[in-house]
Amino acid sequence: MATKYLNENIETMPRDELKKLQSERLVAQVKRSYENVQCFRDRMDELGLKPEDIHGVEDLYKLPFAYKKDLRDYYPYGLFAVPMSQVKRLHASSGTTGKRIVVGYTQNDLDMWAECLARMLTGIGVTKDDIVQISFGYGLFTGGFGAHAGVEKIGATVVPMGSGNTALQIQTMIDFGVTVICCTPSYAMYLGEEIEKMGVKNQLKLKAGIFGAEPWTEEMRKQIEEKLGIKAYDIYGLSEVLGPGVACECEDQSGMHVWEDNFIVEIINPDTGEVLPEGSIGELVFTSLTKEAFPVIRYRTRDICQLITEPCSCGRTHIKMMKPQGRSDDMLIIRGVNVFPSQIEEVLLKVAGSEITPNYQIIVDRVNNTDTFEVNVEMNEDLFFDEVKVIEATEKKITAQLRSTLGLGVKVRLVNPKSIERSEGKAVRVIDKRILN
Ligand code: DLL
Secondary structure: OOOOOOOHHHHOOOHHHHHHHHHHHHHHHHHHHHHHOHHHHHHHHHOOOOHHHOOOHHHHHHOOOEOHHHHHHOOOOOOOOOOHHHOOEEEEEOOOOOOOEEEEEOHHHHHHHHHHHHHHHHHOOOOOOOEEEEOOOOOOOHHHHHHHHHHHHHOOEEEOOOOOOHHHHHHHHHHHOOOEEEEOHHHHHHHHHHHHHHOOHHHOOOOEEEEEOOOOOHHHHHHHHHHHOOEEEEEEEEOOOOEEEEEEEOOOOOOEEEOOOOEEEEEEOOOOOOEOOOOOEEEEEEEEOOOOOOOOOOEEEEEEEEEEOOOOOOOOOOOEEOOOOEEOOOOEEEOOEEEOHHHHHHHHHHHHOOOEEEEEEEEEEEEOOEEEEEEEEEEOHHHHOOOHHHHHHHHHHHHHHHHHHHOOOOEEEEEOOOOOOOOOOOOOOEEEOOOOO
């Protein structure tokens, strides 16, 4: 089958032209950010840099980094580069200390986002004759609405299902003749298992799936493809840079093309900030070239990854990123939801500070291909000697608050005082038993 492009000129643009386009856009973006974003201007000034010093991609390394913490420090709109009257949409995600981070989009940003997704959909053979079920969460999370706009752009039929209610998800796929499914890879595995249990695989019309928002392995890809009888494609993105669609797989399934007309990607040493040579493993750093409302320059993703520069069989010239291998910070991704241990600690202390000790442990595992999430917390002596129903009520109180803060189901267990193993160095707060290779 011949490769299909949504925007052939851009997707197959020779690399030297692409670099020229990036350079022009970078110069303009730096100037706009300098003029409109105080934090960026201050950092440039500190380095003695002026927008005129940036002539193109070759000067990128001179620019200051941006961090997730900045989004918290300038919460909610301090990093926006346009007046709110031009911001058409807001999305949000977890921040490092529990405070949400907020990102905004102008109409042009939303159009660019839809195009990124539409390029992927077209590239993997999705057309207006397809029926696409979106089982990413809708709402402040970027997954649902992000994918939705791409599907609408190519004129396919969108089924805006949202997450949860597995039986209804499967019934919908069968009844509506769904041909493409979008969700997290762990949820795809779960759907596959339920479909097997129900014995309804032969009633499905699925041919492809688009999965992302959390790390997954080639082994998981194989299993999902088998269980659902589809081809499974990877999609990467993060709220700060866009949402899903910053990088997308093509038919070749050999890495995700970063849409380099909209983003510059670098790999750096996470400890020193030094830019690493082609092919190295390090931290992904993105610069958005066309984003208007919320531009980021040299944004440190904390995702550890490798880029591939070899030409792709699909003919696209845009660089590919491999599956991210992990993160250089303590962010956990549980059932697609970003969770920081500090968020959990904050809730524990706030709701039950007088009944518990500050010793807790987060245990994450993957059972039947679904992430499990438990928090064990030590009671203090007073609670320990109290009635069982008081202990249960405390457990319930913590569970409810954690659920509502994280937007994620969790099992909380109050354990005996001094029963959580003490460590000699840093406290081991997180036990992540999921094995990702
Ligand atoms: O997860 C956006 C998204 C939605 C991507 C739907 C793909 C599909 P955030 O909630 O801001 O945004 O989380 C971003 O999730 O820095 C990675 O650590 C991780 N991540 C996202 N996609 C992948 C992927 C969305 N394909 C964080 N593989 C990122 C591995 C991924 N990790």
